[in-house]
Amino acid sequence: MHIEFIERKSTVLAKTTLKCLSEVATINPTIGCSHQCAYCYARGYSMYPGDGKVLVYENMAEKLKKELSRRKKLPKYVFFSSSCDALQPIPQVINLSYELMNILLEYNIGINLLTKGRIPAKFLDLFRKFKNLVHIQIGITTLNRNVQRIIEPYAATPTERLRNIERLCAIGIIPEVKLDPLIPGITDTKTNLHTLFSILQKYGINAMGINYLFLRPYIKKNLFESLRQTSFLKEILVHYQKSKPVNLLAEKSRVHALDVSYRKNSYHTIVNIANDYGISAYVCGCKNPDITEEPLCGINWGKHFKNPPEQRKLFAL
Numbered sequence: 001m002h003i004e005f006i007e008r009k010s011t012v013l014a015k016t017t018l019k020c021l022s023e024v025a026t027i028n029p030t031i032g033c034s035h036q037c038a039y040c041y042a043r044g045y046s047m048y049p050g051d052g053k054v055l056v057y058e059n060m061a062e063k064l065k066k067e068l069s070r071r072k073k074l075p076k077y078v079f080f081s082s083s084c085d086a087l088q089p090i091p092q093v094i095n096l097s098y099e100l101m102n103i104l105l106e107y108n109i110g111i112n113l114l115t116k117g118r119i120p121a122k123f124l125d126l127f128r129k130f131k132n133l134v135h136i137q138i139g140i141t142t143l144n145r146n147v148q149r150i151i152e153p154y155a156a157t158p159t160e161r162l163r164n165i166e167r168l169c170a171i172g173i174i175p176e177v178k179l180d181p182l183i184p185g186i187t188d189t190k191t192n193l194h195t196l197f198s199i200l201q202k203y204g205i206n207a208m209g210i211n212y213l214f215l216r217p218y219i220k221k222n223l224f225e226s227l228r229q230t231s232f233l234k235e236i237l238v239h240y241q242k243s244k245p246v247n248l249l250a251e252k253s254r255v256h257a258l259d260v261s262y263r264k265n266s267y268h269t270i271v272n273i274a275n276d277y278g279i280s281a282y283v284c285g286c287k288n289p290d291i292t293e294e295p296l297c298g299i300n301w302g303k304h305f306k307n308p309p310e311q312r313k314l315f316a317l
């Protein structure tokens with residue numbers, strides 16, 4: 001992995017175009033992501049530096065401090081991260097992400113971390129200290145290491161992600177789980193879901209966001225390259241034969257999504273299965289606007305916050 005430091009010129013706290021994050025400040029400590037998930041939409045961005053390369057913003061922590069000291073109104077929460085993973089297993093990234101989170105928490109600003117990485121011990125100590133300001137989402141769609149290794153080659157293993165959940169629960173933070181993206185015929189099978197949910201139930205997981213894989217030309221190309229030696233590729237592409245273009249609830253984002261009746265039926269089944277395990281599952285509205293426009297992703301954030309912010313008005317930018 002080639003790591004390069006770069007200078008951040010624009011503001012650190014940014015906005016994304018996804019509707020569920022439209023009132024949220026977001027931070028991306030890097031350009032590029034070492035996890036190299038086969039389905040990653042960020043790998044198609046014009047600024048993506050290419051596989052095997054991660055650009056780290058060297059001046060971001062200093063810049064964030066200055067930015068916060070100048071602001072009249074601070075955001076209540078900040079989302080890590082919309083186009084990379086803040087916990088990529090790269091010391092420079094880990095150190096920067098830790099510094100950024102520490103600054104925000106010291107300012108009494110909440111953080112919402114979505115990760116497929118391994119959470120290092122020092123982050124757990126930090127999260128324990130600021131428990132009421134931390135919301136964590138663990139991305140996990142399967143416990144099958146062989147499947148996970150193919151679709152998310154450099155992310156944390158399923159065992160490491162369960163260990164994240166276990167350690168978070170031990171410090172009093174029950175994370176939310178993200179089944180995103182579900183891959184038809186591979187990770188949405190009843191066997192896979194029951195196996196996963198029964199373990200999650202044991203940890204007391206009670207909230208889960210679900211969303212199916214959508215395709216764009218470069219996602220298709222990356223999937224093809226990663227999965228061409230496996231039987232998965234044919235299985236996946238068969239499901240997309242009847243795919244339809246859908247506009248995401250994000251600026252200029254048009255994707256090919258699974259047939260709407262397949263998604264509706266399957267989401268219904270998954271919600272019911274999850275319910276049997278005491279887990280409340282919701283469909284990501286931004287990525288399924290033909291099914292629901294409710295941007296429910298943020299609905300659980302800040303529930304434990306002392307003065308809970310109004311839903312969907314969580315952030316003042």
Ligand code: SF4
Binds near residue numbers: 036084
């Ligand atoms: S962890 Fe997220 S940003 Fe990183 S490669 Fe995977 S999908 Fe892309």
